[in-house]
Amino acid sequence: MTTPAPSAAARTIVVVGHGMVGQRFLEALAEKGVTDRARVVVLGEEPRPAYDRVHLTSYFTGTTPDELSMVEDGFIEKYGIELHLGDPARSVDRAARTVTARSGRVFAYDVLVLATGSYPFVPPVPGRDLAGCFVYRTIEDLLAIEEYATTAATGAVVGGGLLGLEAAGALQGLGLATHIVEFAPRLMPAQVDAGGGAALLRTIENMGLSVHTGVGTQEITGERAVDGMLLSDGSRLQTDLVVFSAGVRPRDQLARDCGLAVGERGGIVVDEHCRTCDPAVYAIGECALACDGKVYGLVAPGYEMAVAVADALASGDGRPEKSFTGADMSTKLKLLGVDVASFGDAHGAAEGSLDVVYTDARSGIYKKLVVSPDGTLLGGVLVGDAEMYGTLRPLTGHVPPIPAEQLVLPAGLGAPVALGPEALPDEAVICSCHNVTKGAITPLGSLPEVKKCTRAGTGCGSCLKTIEKLLPKTGDGGLCDCFAHTRQELYEIALALRLRSYQQLLDEHGRPAARGGDGCEICKPAVASILASLGGGHILDGEQAALQDTNDHFLANIQRNGSYSIVPRIPGGEITPDKLIVIGEVARDHGLYTKITGGQRIDLFGARVDQLPVIWARLVAAGFESGHAYGKSLRTVKSCVGQTWCRYGVQDSVRMAIDLELRYRGLRSPHKLKAAVSGCARECAEAQSKDFGVIATANGWNLYVGGNGGATPRHADLLAQDLTDDELVRLIDRFLMFYIRTADRLERTSVWLERIEGGLQHVKDVVVDDSLGICAELEALMAGHVSAYRDEWAETVEDPERLARFVSFVNAPGTPDPTVRFVPERGQIKPELPVLALEVAAR
């Protein structure tokens, strides 16, 4: 063909079909400015503008047709688009370059874009036209089903694929007893294999749907309206309503009639630029047969085609950079409360591919990963537990950092809680609240920037840890915008130069732009912690007061309504009845909420700032000390009851726990420190989940380090065995001081141990064998801490100057903050939550 390709000079673009892809095409034209230069005419068959067909079913759960609309208010007018709804194109005259609509109107075009989508395939069975037979494609279809269902009790869906299951879920939601009839031997035959189908079947049947697989539909019976179906196995199914969902076919009739090439099984043949055999005519979306020989029944590939064509029309020569050569067919079922996902080469079609399968028939879980002989992930099927879909789909085509056998295991059975974010490809979605990919995050420099530019991390916040791991450490490894040094370097500077002032550190060692300034919320507490662990005196004195996070500043933990909690130290979890009574009396007299913590002590909640001193005065008088629940410092040394009482115990674990807790109390560190001592190998104190854990043996103590509970649990590593009391304490002294010296800000020992070069072996070399010759110094630093320790609260309640800051209002010291309020719950108090969202009304 010699006709020149139409280009930006095109005067009139006619679009046939205003569905999802047609609308995306219009948006792309507008984005690229084509609407300024060309006349754009759209013919739509449906009575309403384009809407979100993918979420069609949400109409049954309350989404209105208007809410489903995909056309922003004013869009059509703003770009001068001529939209004719309810007037489908009837014929195309390619020689004259005109389109004739059903109304008889004729539109001349320079470029014609066909976006006619598909139609639902209805098998040619007798009775298919009876009243009560429906398809499932448009809002009008759903309105009709909804109305008819009010007079029906039973419904049947012909077809057990993705859409059929969605429709069946909808019928069930309308209150009908629902059947699914599927010709293939299993449900969702296109996506899942036999194993997955079996798991899926169990789950769907458990939901109360009746599934008939391996049978065809022979006839729909009834006089004028449906009353039942005859199936190919001779059985009869009574039903009042039938929905056909037996697949879709491209709407290519218009193209056929005007002589455009179509595929053997339908679909308008296009090249990689979505051009038909006539260069003036394009086809996009579900009606097109792409150059890879596929008709895509999903919306995302259609969008790609739309953008590619808009691109072609915007570029001067009609030759776009973008092309459409194929797309991912990954799918996830979004309804019915069943987790089903398939991605990549789900059926293991590639030569030599291997399946890794995990099944749990009882809970209806089936997971299969397809890998190539070299370990590359090719695809997979997940039924019943599609948790890993978000991680696995983007990994397709890569060798996962963890063996496939482990990837299919459910969490808790040795499965990794999560793959490291470094392992993910750029298209992996990191923030699911705002659908932000890794590729959108990594070019950015800081968390505030990420939040501002992508909104990632501003929803539920669960992605923040991952985001931080993806960000450069302020570009150059520096602590923050104020310091180019790491925490470790700052520690060394402060130690070597005997610097004990934050301002001096900032003005002499900060980034040039930060010198003379006020620092920031990141480096202030970090430096405060360094200065404190180097023996800085009371943390509320002098300059240090300004550095502490609010918790340290008030020696208590802030709560969501601005009140504070109080955690007295209960070393080793051992407490006398008298002291228990004091806690009870204090809590009762001040109306505090009390709770036993996970750390073997008692937390008192709901104190106002101005109540902290009186409460603590009573606690101090009764012999209590600060529990440092607010500090990045030692929390608790948990104990088990041990040899004294327990028939298995081999050492006095309670005494050791108390000794250790008293030795390290108040020690400021990069992050909090937790410890435990168990009296025998049964490990009732869970020592191996602590930063340092001690387990009694017949010969002494075993020391474990680097354990962690919480969100990323880690079992502690054995550092040394069969230690005497003295050896144990000396080793812990060294270990802790080495950690404090070399860890990053907010880095628990578990993370530090994994990160530090040489890992456990290096730490062993340094603290057990003194390979760096620093052990004497480490021990001296710890001795300094132990002898300088004073209880922060005892010192505070005796000092009027320090007490002066514990007021709600600087200008009304006696007035309690009226916004801190409580309501009763289960015989105690709870915060009355502050009212949000009244901002506007208040103004």
Added chain:
Amino acid sequence: MNDDKTNGSIRLRLDDGWFEVCERARLVPGRGVAALLPDGRQAAVFTDRTGRAYAIDNRDPFTGAYVMSRGLLGSAHGRAFVASPLLKQRFDLETGECLDDEEVSVQAYLTDHSK
């Protein structure tokens, strides 16, 4: 800077004139205090290391709690900010704008240091 004119106290500009909060000596540079205003509202008042005073609404718009005065003060590009003690969003102390979410801001008060 006109510290001399303030007789050692910090004042805020309210609709009907200047309101005296407290002696400047009550503030630790880099930290804040809460002040109760005549109409029952609360202001968070800060001084930076040069002694300059700032004041913004004490209510944290992200949580609804009256806690802004307990946040840490910092500076970036020569402008002072406070980080909320609860969820750590930062607010410019002169304008009240949230640096981590353009759509959010709190009221900022003029102090007699910020003229």
